[in-house]
Structures are given as structure tokens and as C-alpha cells.
Amino acid sequence: MDRYDPSEIEARWRGVWEEEHTWEVPNPGQPGFDDSAPKCYVLEMLPYPSGDPHVGHLKNYAIGDAMAHYRRRNGFQVVHPMGFDAFGLPAENNAIKTGEPPRVATERSIEAYRKAFHRLGLSFDWARELSTHEPSYYRWTQWIFLQLLERGLAYRAEALVHWCPVDQTVLANEQVIDGHCERCGNLVEARQLEQWFFRITDYADRLLDDLDTIDWPEHVKTMQRNWIGRSHGAEVVFRCEDVGIDFPVFTTRPDTLFGATFFVLAPEHPDVERLAAGTEHEAAVRDYVNEATRWTPEERGSEERQKTGVPLGRTITNPVNGEQIPMFVADYVLMEYGTGAIMAVPGHDKRDYDFARAFDLPIRRVIAGTDPDESQDDEGLPYSGDGQMVNSGRFDGKQNREAYDEIVAWLESEGRGKPTVHYRLRDWLVSRQRYWGCPIPVVYCETDGIVPLPEDQLPVLLPEVDDYAPKGQSPLAAATDWVETECPRCGGPALRETDTMDTFVDSSWYFLRYLDAHNDHAAWDRAAVDYWMPVDQYIGGVEHAILHLMYARFFTKALADMGHLGVQEPFGRLFTQGMITRDGAKMSSSKGNVVSAAETVERYGADTARTYVCFMGPPAGGGDWTDESVEGVHRFLTRLWRLKEEVAECTSAGESEASAAGATGTPAGALLRKAHWAIDKVTRDIERDFGFNTAIAAVMELVNEAYRVKDDLYGDAAGESALRFATATAASILFPFAPHLGCDVYEAMTGRRVWEDPWPKADPELLASDIFTLVVQVNGKRRAGVEAPADASREELVELARANAAVQRHIDGKEVVKEVVVPGKLVNLVVR
RNA sequence: GCGGCGGUGGCGAAAUGGCAAACGCGAUGGAUUCAAAAUCCAUUGCCCGCAAGGGCUUGUGGGUUCGACUCCCACCCGCCGCACCA
Numbered sequence: 001m002d003r004y005d006p007s008e009i010e011a012r013w014r015g016v017w018e019e020e021h022t023w024e025v026p027n028p029g030q031p032g033f034d035d036s037a038p039k040c041y042v043l044e045m046l047p048y049p050s051g052d053p054h055v056g057h058l059k060n061y062a063i064g065d066a067m068a069h070y071r072r073r074n075g076f077q078v079v080h081p082m083g084f085d086a087f088g089l090p091a092e093n094n095a096i097k098t099g100e101p102p103r104v105a106t107e108r109s110i111e112a113y114r115k116a117f118h119r120l121g122l123s124f125d126w127a128r129e130l131s132t133h134e135p136s137y138y139r140w141t142q143w144i145f146l147q148l149l150e151r152g153l154a155y156r157a158e159a160l161v162h163w164c165p166v167d168q169t170v171l172a173n174e175q176v177i178d179g180h181c182e183r184c185g186n187l188v189e190a191r192q193l194e195q196w197f198f199r200i201t202d203y204a205d206r207l208l209d210d211l212d213t214i215d216w217p218e219h220v221k222t223m224q225r226n227w228i229g230r231s232h233g234a235e236v237v238f239r240c241e242d243v244g245i246d247f248p249v250f251t252t253r254p255d256t257l258f259g260a261t262f263f264v265l266a267p268e269h270p271d272v273e274r275l276a277a278g279t280e281h282e283a284a285v286r287d288y289v290n291e292a293t294r295w296t297p298e299e300r301g302s303e304e305r306q307k308t309g310v311p312l313g314r315t316i317t318n319p320v321n322g323e324q325i326p327m328f329v330a331d332y333v334l335m336e337y338g339t340g341a342i343m344a345v346p347g348h349d350k351r352d353y354d355f356a357r358a359f360d361l362p363i364r365r366v367i368a369g370t371d372p373d374e375s376q377d378d379e380g381l382p383y384s385g386d387g388q389m390v391n392s393g394r395f396d397g398k399q400n401r402e403a404y405d406e407i408v409a410w411l412e413s414e415g416r417g418k419p420t421v422h423y424r425l426r427d428w429l430v431s432r433q434r435y436w437g438c439p440i441p442v443v444y445c446e447t448d449g450i451v452p453l454p455e456d457q458l459p460v461l462l463p464e465v466d467d468y469a470p471k472g473q474s475p476l477a478a479a480t481d482w483v484e485t486e487c488p489r490c491g492g493p494a495l496r497e498t499d500t501m502d503t504f505v506d507s508s509w510y511f512l513r514y515l516d517a518h519n520d521h522a523a524w525d526r527a528a529v530d531y532w533m534p535v536d537q538y539i540g541g542v543e544h545a546i547l548h549l550m551y552a553r554f555f556t557k558a559l560a561d562m563g564h565l566g567v568q569e570p571f572g573r574l575f576t577q578g579m580i581t582r583d584g585a586k587m588s589s590s591k592g593n594v595v596s597a598a599e600t601v602e603r604y605g606a607d608t609a610r611t612y613v614c615f616m617g618p619p620a621g622g623g624d625w626t627d628e629s630v631e632g633v634h635r636f637l638t639r640l641w642r643l644k645e646e647v648a649e650c651t652s653a654g655e656s657e658a659s660a661a662g663a664t665g666t667p668a669g670a671l672l673r674k675a676h677w678a679i680d681k682v683t684r685d686i687e688r689d690f691g692f693n694t695a696i697a698a699v700m701e702l703v704n705e706a707y708r709v710k711d712d713l714y715g716d717a718a719g720e721s722a723l724r725f726a727t728a729t730a731a732s733i734l735f736p737f738a739p740h741l742g743c744d745v746y747e748a749m750t751g752r753r754v755w756e757d758p759w760p761k762a763d764p765e766l767l768a769s770d771i772f773t774l775v776v777q778v779n780g781k782r783r784a785g786v787e788a789p790a791d792a793s794r795e796e797l798v799e800l801a802r803a804n805a806a807v808q809r810h811i812d813g814k815e816v817v818k819e820v821v822v823p824g825k826l827v828n829l830v831v832r
Numbered sequence: 833g834c835g836g837c838g839g840u841g842g843c844g845a846a847a848u849g850g851c852a853a854a855c856g857c858g859a860u861g862g863a864u865u866c867a868a869a870a871u872c873c874a875u876u877g878c879c880c881g882c883a884a885g886g887g888c889u890u891g892u893g894g895g896u897u898c899g900a901c902u903c904c905c906a907c908c909c910g911c912c913g914c915a916c917c918a
Binding site for chain 1: 833834835836837838843844845846847850851854855856857858871872897898899900912913914915916917918
């Protein structure tokens with residue numbers, strides 16, 4: 001072989017790892033378990049198998065695998081599993097189009113992914129592999145559902161959901177794009193349907209507060225905080241005497257209650273019809289409500305849009321001052337937040353102000369002050385800041401923030417209010433009227449109602465059907481033999497639930513199943529999970545910042561509360577890698593700019609593909625894929641391979657552990673120093689938040705240095721030994737990124753297997769140097785670099801600096817007023 | 833509007849408050865070759881200068897400091913998330 005042939009090298013090492021099951025790791029108590037090594041759970045988000053993996057997957061798994069390798073060689077026992085998130089819509093859409101069962105298409109994709117991952121040489125423990133669509137897995141998804149149901153954390157209720165009239169199906173929130181169906185592009189309708197929910201809102205406070213306990217990127221934490229959207233305020237009850245109904249409202253500004261000059265209900269509010277009935281506005285209200293529900297959420301929410309609404313013809317009593325204020329229905333009030341009704345304070349709220357202007361309603365100031373950059377219309381109103389209260393009865397003159405609690409306490413004593421907390425987070429709607437998902441393990445019995453299936457009847461197997469097209473209900477409804485069953489409680493006739501679960505349910509606990517993947521008696525063994533959890537390093541795309549990561553946290557907390565788990569947070573540390581683009585655009589099959597991982601591997605080899613995605617920029621950021629840059633990395637790996645060939649041939653495999661040869665000034669010493677510098681740099685960069693791009697750059701520098709000096713080192717024992725050491729070191733520290741070549745070069749240099757050797761340690765003595773280049777500045781500008789002994793005193797350094805000709809030119813004839821000395825670095829002479 | 837992140841060569845980028853532009857891509861020149869590819873060597877922020885050398889440069893403007901890409905203040909621009917959230 002006279003040419004770098006990745007396919008040959010990679011096949012050879014892959015063969016060794018597969019034959020020896022190198023990356024499999026036992027659980028505590030099993031043979032081969034190492035009691036002495038600390039544990040480390042490295043996990044990348046499991047893929048949804050569709051078609052072939054693209055370079056986005058490549059990046060995710062290259063990053064995770066590098067970390068797994070690095071930890072192993074630092075003495076950790078690393079569990080690094082892989083599986084497939086197999087249920088989901090694309091396979092079902094494909095089935096509707098082609099008639100091919102989703103299982104068949106999915107399993108074909110899984111096979112393609114598995115093959116690609118093997119070809120990439122990823123160090124997964126395949127003995128723990130799982131797919132969420134297998135009964136042996138979803139049996140336990142169903143078990144968790146029943147656990148949640150038993151504790152009231154799963155419930156069935158009516159809700160407004162997105163409905164596509166063309167596809168005849170309910171859509172998930174994430175399938176609704178700008179108010180339109182993701183599949184057919186049609187406008188989505190709102191429908192009131194009975195659905196299954198998980199009570200994630202019970203965990204809102206803990207999901208929010210525990211963010212402080214985990215090491216996650218700040219922007220992900222922020223997104224979760226925003227999503228949960230906790231706001232503290234008060235519930236205040238307004239009473240409409242005309243119809244004798246109490247209307248509670250939620251407000252974060254009870255201090256502005258005296259400024260409420262009107263009251264607004266959302267068009268969807270259930271009492272709107274009753275309020276308008278019998279008034280002169282009845283017809284107008286009905287028209288308005290009908291019209292309002294036709295607006296898409298985007299149109300309705302647009303800030304440019306004029307405020308619209310109609311009067312209800314009723315008044316309501318402001319509990320703080322007894323004023324009768326008019327009631328309106330207007331679509332700027334949303335049914336899904338708060339109580340669907342608001343007190344309107346136009347003096348201190350922009351939206352209420354706009355509405356008041358449009359409908360010529362009174363605007364009253366109750367807080368003194370003016371926003372500095374607001375226009376001075378209406379004497380500086382609306383004003384949203386703080387200040388002294390005015391026009392507020394007995395609270396006049398108080399600071400609004402101080403009166404805040406007092407007003408709420410007073411309302412509470414009157415039975416007209418109380419402090420409350422509101423969340424933006426809503427309960428998790430998990431029903432899907434789809435075929436390709438996990439069946440929900442309950443039946444509907446005429447006498448017993450909703451009956452959960454007993455555990456011993458799990459799994460509820462997904463039945464085969466012929467037609468996957470939705471017809472207004474789940475395709476499962478067509479499997480009548482399956483639907484018609486008997487009630488486990490009374491034995492009478494019962495119907496199975498035909499909805500399936502959101503696929504996010506499947507992926508909310510898979511990281512637990514890996515730890516005991518073949519358990520037929522339980523979802524997992526508590527001891528195994530207690531040992532490995534939490535995940536020490538989770539790696540995935542930022543697009544999962546909210547949904548998946550929030551749901552998995554919720555499951556972990558709920559399962560911990562039930563005594564099935566000992567941790568409160570599933571993922572101790574999270575890393576989100578940036579997206580790879582092509583020509584600056586997101587890859588998509590419609591644009592035809594998808595770069596296939598397999599093609600890249602075919603052309604350049606797995607090592608080049610993996611190293612490139614780690615080198616293209618900081619892994620946390622995005623990057624644009626260019627073939628020229630891939631070739632650059634390929635060139636580098638080729639250079640390392642050729643260096644190995646040459647060094648193996650031209651030097652004798654004697655003492656490769658060069659040690660004392662590090663004398664300053666000799667070429668061998670310089671190369672050794674460079675090697676130790678690279679060890680130190682790569683180690684620090686990997687530890688420092690995935691600095692893979694700079695780590696790889698350091699190995700490049702080492703290889704470049706070896707090329708520069710190699711011809712001077714042949715024929716000299718110390719020189720040859722240094723050369724072998726440098727080459728072996730480059731292979732050793734490049735191994736996490738280019739594992740096959742790393743093994744190959746390391747073996748040729750040392751005769752050993754690199755993954756069985758510990759991560760190298762930089763020798764501090766070789767990191768230090770006895771001379772250094774002293775930077776000399778005059779007035780902060782670099783004027784010279786002078787060789788100086790490392791142990792020179794401050795005085796000696798100043799003397800050296802002043803002696804330099806270039807420096808003298810700049811200080812000549814001037815007075816040196818200050819000498820700044822940073823030992824080992826620089827001298828700055830300040831002159832006047 | 834609120835929140836988060838960022839702005840450095842032709843491009844991707846690098847720099848514990850201490851030599852701005854490491855490493856890579858691209859480009860230019862040279863060696864090798866019948867020729868090409870591959871490889872190797874050199875140059876490559878901008879401006880003035882034959883050169884030695886000098887000046888300028890990290891979105892803009894200020895500040896702190898002997899010294900600022902880095903810290904502080906104000907502003908401009910870009911990306912991402914949320915958004916008539918009461």
C-alpha cells in the first residue's frame with residue numbers, strides 16, 4: 001500500500017471493534033464490570049430514521065463519539081448507546097401515498113442508519129440498541145402511561161385542538177405552520193375535542209426552578225423559562241350584576257385597578273352569548289364572534305392591526321371603587337391565557353390604550369410618571385413604569401410597588417381577589433389520530449367508563465390495517481376486531497382507545513431503557529438506572545430545546561416522584577450543536593442541497609468526514625459545508641498517514657518513549673516540546689466546552705512541525721525517537737476525531753492499541769522553556785521581540801529591552817516615566 | 833415589544849487584559865513532471881515605500897488601563913426564541 005486508503009484501514013479497525021465488542025459495557029454486577037472506574041453516560045439524541053442519515057447526523061454523532069472516546073481514555077467507564085425513534089408522521093405519510101406499511105419503510109431506514117453508523121466507526125454499545133416501535137419497548141411506554149394515569153398525571157378532557165379539514169385529522173402544534181397545515185397547506189381550524197393530556201403544568205415550578213441545578217447552555221434555559229412563562233399577579237373578581245355572574249380576571253398590575261375604565265372578554269369566552277342575549281347588540285356580537293374565530297392566530301396577533309371589538313351592552317362593577325364600567329368583546333383578549341377576560345387599564349397598558357382610542361373610551365392616570373421615550377400624547381399615557389399612585393382613593397400618594405400587596409390583601413379580605421401565579425405552559429396534549437404510534441392502553445366500557453388495562457395485558461399491540469388514510473378518526477378505528485374487546489373490570493363489551501400517543505412520549509424515557517434494554521419484567525431495574533443516571537453529557541440539536549427536553553425533564557420528575565428513579569434531572573450537562581448548511585441554506589430535499597453522510601464517507605472515508613465536521617468551526621455554531629474544506633481535512637489526514645509510512649521505514653522501532661532528549665536547542669528537543677504542547681492544548685480544548693476545532697488545529701501544527709524537521713532527525717537516535725513519539729502522539733490525540741487512522745498510525749509507531757492506552761499527559765517540564773521571546777512595547781506598541789532567559793529578573797528584562805536597537809530608536813530623547821514588566825511575557829516602556 | 837446570542841482578512845475562524853489574524857480554505861509564485869493530477873516549498877489583513885522602515889486595522893462613539901477583540905456605558909446592524917401573555 002503506497003497511498004492513504006481509508007476504506008481499507010477503516011474496515012480493518014471496524015472489524016476488530018465489532019469482533020471484540022470493544023465498546024460494550026456491562027451493568028454493575030454483570031461480568032466484566034469495572035468497580036474501580038467512575039461512570040460516564042454520554043448520549044446523543046436518538047435519530048428519527050427517515051431515508052438516509054445526512055451530515056447533520058454525522059456532526060451530532062461525531063461530536064458525541066469524540067467525547068465518549070476522550071472520557072474512556074481518561075479512565076471512565078462510558079456507556080454510549082444508540083437507538084431509533086421509530087414512530088412518526090413521515091413514515092405514515094409515505095404509507096398513505098404508497099400503501100407501504102410504515103413498519104416496513106421504517107425498518108428499512110433503521111437498517112440504513114445502523115449501517116451508516118457502523119461505517120462511521122461510531123463507538124456505540126450496540127448490545128443496548130432499541131427502537132421505540134418495537135413491542136418490547138412500547139409495552140413500557142404504555143406502562144408509564146398507566147403509571148401517570150394512576151396518579152392523576154394523565155387525564156382525558158375536552159380541548160380546542162388544531163384540525164385540518166382536508167386531511168381530516170387533528171394536528172400537533174408543531175405541525176401547524178403559520179396557521180396552516182404542514183402537509184397540505186390548508187388553513188387549520190380550531191375544534192373542541194376530547195383528548196388525552198399529561199399534567200405537566202403540575203411541574204411548572206419545579207421545571208423552572210431546577211434549571212438552576214443543571215449545566216445547560218443559557219439560551220436553552222432561557223427558552224424553557226419563556227415557554228413555562230411564570231408570572232406572578234392576582235386574580236380579581238369583577239361582578240356583572242345584570243346577569244349575576246362573577247368574572248375573575250388575572251392581572252400582574254393590581255396597583256392599577258383604579259384605572260380600569262372598561263372590561264373585555266375574549267370572543268371564545270363561554271359567557272359572551274349569554275351576556276349579549278336580549279340586548280340591542282346581540283346580532284352584532286354574534287357576527288363579531290363568528291368573524292373573529294376566522295382570523296388566523298398570526299393575523300389576529302399582528303401588531304399593525306387595528307384593535308377591533310364590539311360592546312356587549314352590559315356594565316360590570318370594579319371591586320375597588322364600585323364603578324360601573326362597560327363590557328366589550330374583542331379579539332385582542334385570548335381565551336387561552338389567564339381567564340379569557342381582562343380589566344382594561346388604558347392609562348397604563350398599551351393595548352388597552354389603543355382600544356380606548358379606537359372606541360373613544362375614558363383614559364385615566366393612576367400612576368404618576370412618564371416613559372422617557374413615549375410620545376407625549378395624552379400627557380404621557382400610556383405609562384407602564386412605577387411611581388406614586390393618584391386617583392386611587394385611600395392609596396393616593398403611595399408608591400405603586402408598595403401598595404401592590406396591600407391592595408391584594410384588601411381584596412382578599414373582601415373576598416374579591418387573591419394572589420395567583422399564572423403560567424404560559426399548558427398541559428401536554430398527547431392523543432394523536434394517527435396510525436403509526438404507540439397505542440394508548442385504555443378501553444371504553446359502557447358500564448365502567450374509561451378503564452385502564454391491567455399491566456399483564458400489555459403490550460397493546462398495534463394492529464395491522466390496510467388503509468392508513470385519515471378519515472376523521474384514527475385509522476386504527478377500522479381494525480374492528482382489535483377495537484372490540486372486553487372490559488377488564490366487568491367483562492362486558494368495551495372499545496379500545498383508537499388514538500395513539502404523540503411520539504414525544506416515546507422519546508421522553510428512552511435514555512432510561514438503554515440502561516436495562518432487555519428487561520422483560522420491568523421497564524428497567526432500579527439499580528442499573530441509579531448507577532448510570534443522570535446522563536453526564538447529552539448532545540443534540542437546539543431545535544429540541546423546548547419540546548423534547550421539557551418532556552423528558554417532566555417524565556424524569558414524575559417517575560422520581562413515583563419512586564421509580566433517584567434523580568430529578570435527566571441530563572446534567574447539555575451541549576447543542578449548530579446546524580450544517582449548504583450554500584448558506586438549511587438542507588432540505590426540496591432544495592436538493594442535502595449532503596448525504598454515506599456519500600461523503602464513500603469519497604473521503606469516515607475519519608475525514610468526522611474530523612471535518614468537528615473542525616469546520618466551533619461545534620456549538622453552525623457551519624456551511626464546502627467540499628474544498630473537506631478536501632483540506634482529507635489532505636491533513638493523508639499527511640499524517642504518509643508521515644507514519646516514512647517514519648516507520650526510516651527509523652528503527654527502538655526506544656519510542658523519548659524523555660531525556662528534550663534538551664533545548666536541539667531539533668529533537670523542539671519537536672518533543674511541540675508534541676507536549678499539542679497534548680496540553682488538545683486536552684484543554686476538549687475540556688473547555690467542546691473546543692474541537694482548535695484541538696484539531698493543534699494536531700495539524702504538530703504534524704506540520706514534524707514535516708519541517710524530519711529530514712534533520714533521521715540517523716540520530718534521539719531524533720528518530722522524537723519523531724516516532726511525535727507521530728504516535730499526533731495519532732493518539734487525533735484518535736477521538738479520526739479513530740481508525742489514529743489506531744493505525746499509533747499501532748505502527750508503538751505496536752499498541754491506542755484505545756487501550758490512557759490519554760497522554762503533557763510533561764510540565766517540556767511545556768516550560770528556558771528561553772522565551774520577550775515582547776517589548778513602547779507606549780503599548782510592539783517594537784521588538786528579544787530572546788530572554790525564562791528565569792530573568794525584572795531588572796534584567798528591562799535591561800534587555802532597553803538594549804534593543806529598535807527600542808532605542810523609540811525611546812531616544814524621551815523620558816521613560818514607567819516600566820511595566822510582566823515576567824515571562826513582556827516589557828512596556830511608557831515614554832513622554 | 834420582551835429575552836438570548838453574535839459582529840475580527842476574500843471565506844470558515846483563532847486569541848487567561850499583554851506580539852490581532854493560529855489552523856484550514858481560496859489565491860499567487862516556485863520546485864517536481866514530456867504534460868497534468870498529486871506532492872513539496874514560499875508569499876498572502878490594508879496603505880505608503882526600491883528598501884530599511886513607517887502608518888492603519890477587530891460594527892460605531894465614548895470610558896477604564898502602562899496596555900482593550902477581550903472589561904464598562906451608549907448606539908448601529910445581524911441571527912435565534914417568545915410575543916395583543918393582561
